[in-house]
Amino acid sequence: MPNKLPSPQTVVRELAEAEKSLDPFYLAQRxxxxxxxxxxxxxxxxxxxxxxxxIYLNKQAPVSLQKILAHELGHFWIHQQGFQLSxxxxxxxxxxxxxxxxxxxxxxxxxx
Ligand SMILES: [Zn+2]
Numbered sequence: 001m002p003n004k005l006p007s008p009q010t011v012v013r014e015l016a017e018a019e020k021s022l023d024p025f026y027l028a029q030r031x032x033x034x035x036x037x038x039x040x041x042x043x044x045x046x047x048x049x050x051x052x053x054x055i056y057l058n059k060q061a062p063v064s065l066q067k068i069l070a071h072e073l074g075h076f077w078i079h080q081q082g083f084q085l086s087x088x089x090x091x092x093x094x095x096x097x098x099x100x101x102x103x104x105x106x107x108x109x110x111x112x
Pocket of ligand 1: 075091094
């Protein structure tokens with residue numbers, strides 16, 4: 001177990017500094033995460049396959065693929081850093097991460 005889990009705001013700020021982009025598709029590529037677009041009955045919008053380091057996005061989901069990918073990347077980041085949270089804690093953190101990523105995108109654009 002690593003140190004204390006940083007806030008999603010902190011992680012996103014550091015990402016913006018390091019990567020100069022907060023585009024989820026760009027980040028996935030940088031992190032070596034394979035993104036697969038598929039269509040399935042929309043019980044879920046996205047899936048993170050931890051073993052194969054792949055993220056599946058459901059093209060039939062009623063929200064943007066960017067947003068779903070941002071959420072699943074949050075799961076990737078948590079697991080990558082070795083944090084072990086309860087399901088509920090992890091979902092809460094990941095949702096906040098996805099929101100933050102979305103809201104902070106313009107920071108990078110104006111800085112570039
Ligand atoms: Zn989730």
